Amino acid sequence: MAGILLLVVIVYFAVVYWYITLTIIGVIVFLWWFSKRRKRHNSDDQYEYVEPDDYEKWFEILHLNQTATWNDVKEQYRKFAHMYHPDKTRIGTKQSEEKFILVTMAKDMLEEKFRLKNKKNSGPEVM
Numbered sequence: 001m002a003g004i005l006l007l008v009v010i011v012y013f014a015v016v017y018w019y020i021t022l023t024i025i026g027v028i029v030f031l032w033w034f035s036k037r038r039k040r041h042n043s044d045d046q047y048e049y050v051e052p053d054d055y056e057k058w059f060e061i062l063h064l065n066q067t068a069t070w071n072d073v074k075e076q077y078r079k080f081a082h083m084y085h086p087d088k089t090r091i092g093t094k095q096s097e098e099k100f101i102l103v104t105m106a107k108d109m110l111e112e113k114f115r116l117k118n119k120k121n122s123g124p125e126v127m
Contacts (some may be wrong), residue, residue, distance in 0.1 A: 055113055061106040070114045077107040 059066055062076040084100040086093045 055110065058106040058109045058113075061102055062110070070111075073107060073110050073114070077103060 056066065059068060062068075062073060062080065064072055064076055068076075080103040081100065082088060084096045084103060086097045086100060
């Protein structure tokens with residue numbers, strides 16, 4: 001009976017030891033993987049910061065002048081989006097992704113500008 005009890009205790013501690021060891025190894029591997037992932041995707045400081053109200057810069061990103069219409073903005077956006085989309089370009093994916101994000105932000109900010117402009121020009125809503 002004592003031999004069986006001793007065997008159970010030894011097996012129990014061996015299982016617990018391996019469980020703890022594998023858990024520690026798993027945590028180390030996860031932290032290593034996560035740190036590499038953060039380094040790879042942490043490129044926010046590479047983007048050029050543009051003030052949201054700096055509409056001149058947004059027009060400049062899309063190679064348009066200040067008198068451009070919303071249709072001009074959409075046309076230029078489609079052109080640049082097709083040119084810089086990471087799935088469609090042959091240049092480095094990181095560079096094209098950054099340019100694509102910047103062009104998309106420019107289009108979104110100008111869309112907001114045109115939406116506000118149309119809202120101001122339309123007058124109060126009548127029910």
